[in-house]
Amino acid sequence: MTDKVEPLTRKISPFLLVILLVTLILSVSALFLAVDAYIRDNNVVNAGYFMLIGFIGLSLSAYMLLQSRRRPSRIAFEMPQVITTILCQKCGFKNIRDFQKGDYIFKETEPCPECNEKTMVASIYREVKEKEK
Ligand SMILES: [Zn+2]
Numbered sequence: 462m463t464d465k466v467e468p469l470t471r472k473i474s475p476f477l478l479v480i481l482l483v484t485l486i487l488s489v490s491a492l493f494l495a496v497d498a499y500i501r502d503n504n505v506v507n508a509g510y511f512m513l514i515g516f517i518g519l520s521l522s523a524y525m526l527l528q529s530r531r532r533p534s535r536i537a538f539e540m541p542q543v544i545t546t547i548l549c550q551k552c553g554f555k556n557i558r559d560f561q562k563g564d565y566i567f568k569e570t571e572p573c574p575e576c577n578e579k580t581m582v583a584s585i586y587r588e589v590k591e592k593e594k
Contacts, residue, residue, distance in 0.1 A: 477529055481522050488518025541587045548583035549573040560585060 495511035498504045543560035547570055554575045568582045 484518050484522040488515045491515035546584045547580045549580045551578040552576045
């Protein structure tokens with residue numbers, strides 16, 4: 462029993478990609494305009510202006526790219542830790558481990574290391590951090 466719920470956050474959305482591309486093109490053309498204004502008209506004010514726009518656009522698109530890349534790891538970091546408690550019905554041996562796919566309460570799991578009897582999932586809960594309160 463494995464349900465596939467894979468997060469699709471690793472993919473960059475096409476919408477973001479278009480914005481990124483437009484920003485990139487605009488900033489590059491602004492840089493070209495800056496060079497053009499400087500060489501042809503010797504207009505330092507205009508050149509500086511376009512240069513500024515170009516660099517802002519470039520850093521903006523770089524920032525957006527970084528943000529979209531960073532999102533998956535941040536989601537993984539914020540994922541609450543789910544704990545599964547396994548209890549042996551015979552000797553009371555208790556084992557606590559991370560939740561694994563397909564775990565459910567009263568599910569029979571691996572044999573008890575103490576008495577070799579089958580153990581059961583007793584509880585599944587989310588570990589709440591004190592800081593989040
Ligand atoms: Zn046992």
